Amino acid sequence: MFGQDTATGRSNAAVREAYDDYVMPIWKSLNVPVRRAEGCTLEDFEGNEYLDVFSGISVMNAGHGNDAVVEAATAQLEEFVHGCSYVHPNEPVASLAERLAEVTPGNMRKTFFCNSGTEAVEGAIKLARKHTGSKEVVSLEMGFHGRTLGSLALTGNKSYKAGMAPTINDVAHTAPPYAYRCPRCDGERCDASCADRLERVIGAHTSGDLSAVVVEPVMGEAGIVVPSAEWLHRVQEIAHDHGALLIADEVQTGYGRTGALFASERFDLEPDVITQAKGIANGLPLGAFSARAGIADSFSAGDHLSTFGGNPVACAAALATLDELQDGIVENAREQEPWLREELAALEADFDAVGQSRGLGLMWGVELVDPDASGPISDAPAPDADLAARVGEHLREEANVVIGVGGYYKNVIRFQPPLTITREQLSRAVTALRDALDELA
Ligand SMILES: Cc1ncc(COP(=O)(O)O)c(C=O)c1O
Structure with missing residues (x-):
């Protein structure tokens, strides 16, 4: 051949x-x-x-x-591969969760581990609903959050949805900070006034029962759309005014991609929840969402689970990845x-x-x-x-x-x-x- x-x-x-x-x-x-x-x-x-x-x-x-990541994963592989981390606590999960509390921006305290970005987004929405007691979500036109039916609903691009509807209800979309094609600003930089559009979307397209506003701090699949810090901070302010959480979807921007461990740091943003995946374990399948203690503790036993979530090999790789990145x-x-x-x-x-x-x-x-x-x-x-x-x-x-x-x-x-x-x-x-x-x- x-x-x-x-x-x-x-x-x-x-x-x-x-x-x-x-x-x-x-x-x-x-x-x-x-x-x-x-x-x-x-x-x-x-x-x-x-x-x-x-x-x-x-x-x-x-x-x-990466040698250090391969070594860490191999060492764990030889110890044990699976025990369902939510049934049998394992050390790599414990250490990684503790490490994430240290390295994530803001006051993130507790983390749930899953296997992918879309699962992280799904779980974060469930947590926001449980915490706020509200249901609706606003995300950004052109944004991408995954392909399962909840995250697909948040995704603001019909090309991913064609033939797949209906997704979950109660999602509205607001304008992204896409200055180059923004009809409101100078084409260079969407500022806080561009973010004010969110107020109108909440007023016009939701019933006001808002649990979360979900944004990518830099929009990857949209075509690397970079907001201004003012835009992001205004979005968070509006979300909080409406009793909703700000979820930063850092699946793509996390783990050093933007020149800081998390992109939120580049904008001095302290989100309420951060979703993670992609770079977290340098190629091993792992997803996560971290939240402030007061928010994370809204989950109680039985609210969420993943059989493979928190796989010890992936978590050992993630710990080594963090060491290498830092x-x-x-x-x-x-x-x-x-x-x-x-x-x-x-x-x-x-x-x-x-x-x-x-x-x-x-x-x-x-x-x-x-x-x-x-x-x-x-x-x-x-x-x-x-x-x-x-x-x-x-x-x-x-x-x-x-x-x-x-x-x-x-x-x-x-x-x-x-x-x-x-x-x-x-x-x-x-x-x-x-x-x-x-x-x-
Ligand atoms: C910002 C963002 N969120 C979520 C996802 C979905 O991640 P996954 O493909 O691991 O489900 C992606 C994937 O590109 C993404 O860029």
């Missing part, structure tokens, strides 16, 4: 074929079957190497194959930020097809547009999803760089590499993007 990997007996083609035949067709594959990965490098079954600038959708924050990796994300900001701003200046670049830490979006066509809602030009798809493909095929292509209009190139990435690797990715734009834009 062509290009066969001797160790596994598999080839790129065979893996793709098996996917076509036996895996449910829910994703247009990135087309790079992975045989092994290390640091920021992916290797396929034919020995081709790719620079990974997307981390498997923003997950491998401490780098692929030992210079988050700092690296913070230090790379100004350089990347400047490089991407230069693309914005040099190419009419780059509408805007924006981000924090190592979470950046480059929004591609058709400068000659008018766009929706505001004066900004039309999104160019076709160009974004071609740029993503060009990077992969011509430069061996795997990068994200997404956003609400599917026109945003997403830089979300492992946070261990070096300047040289980052520079290679930016140069490849510049070359792709030179050729295609």
Whole structure:
């Protein structure tokens, strides 16, 4: 068989074929079957190497194959793998929960562990309902919170919902801080007055029985939409005025992604509940939501459970991940930020097809547009999803760089590499993007 990997007996083609035949067709594959990965490098079954600038959708924050994480998980694997942490207390859960009380912003005290981001969001909503005695939720248009029916209801994008309705009721959506296409502000920065829209949404689209307002501190799937601190603080104020909790969905922004352990820190925001997943255990499946003591204690025995939640191997990996992140990796994300900001701003200046670049830490979006066509809602030009798809493909095929292509209009190139990435690797990715734009834009 062509290009066969001797160790596994598999080839790129065979893996793709098996996917076509036996895996449910829910994703247009990135087309790079992975045989092994290390640091920021992916290797396929034919020995081709790719620079990974997307981390498997923003997950491998401490780098692929991080030795300390692998060692911690392996050590726990040899002790015991499962005992249902809610039936038999285990030490990794205890230590991780205690550690999260220390490292999360605000006065988070207690944590529930599950297996994924969507479960974290579902659980957080249940907790908010139990705590407030109210039912309704407001989230953001264009936001993403997961694909199970509760989190899907919060997700403000019909492309994820088509054919799946009805989801849960009693969810309303307010305008996101998407300054580039905001009809209210200057196009650069949504401030507190843009957040005031939430008052009207609560007044017009809810019965006032509000349990939570849910926001991503930086909106990932929307296309890396960065709010101002004033916008976030005003949203929290309005939520509290209505007796509701502010839930920060940090599934994507947490664990160093924005150059702080949690993005809320970058805005001096102290949410009431924080949802987590993705980078938490550097690739092992783990989700969590943490809350202030007074809120967390609203749950009582039997209110919530997950058989696999708090898996000791995943929790041991999470503890090692936190050690690694706090030992210079988050700092690296913070230090790379100004350089990347400047490089991407230069693309914005040099190419009419780059509408805007924006981000924090190592979470950046480059929004591609058709400068000659008018766009929706505001004066900004039309999104160019076709160009974004071609740029993503060009990077992969011509430069061996795997990068994200997404956003609400599917026109945003997403830089979300492992946070261990070096300047040289980052520079290679930016140069490849510049070359792709030179050729295609
Ligand atoms: C902000 C946010 N919340 C929730 C989720 C859902 O996480 P999962 O895919 O682990 O269910 C995602 C996934 O992209 C996300 O970005």
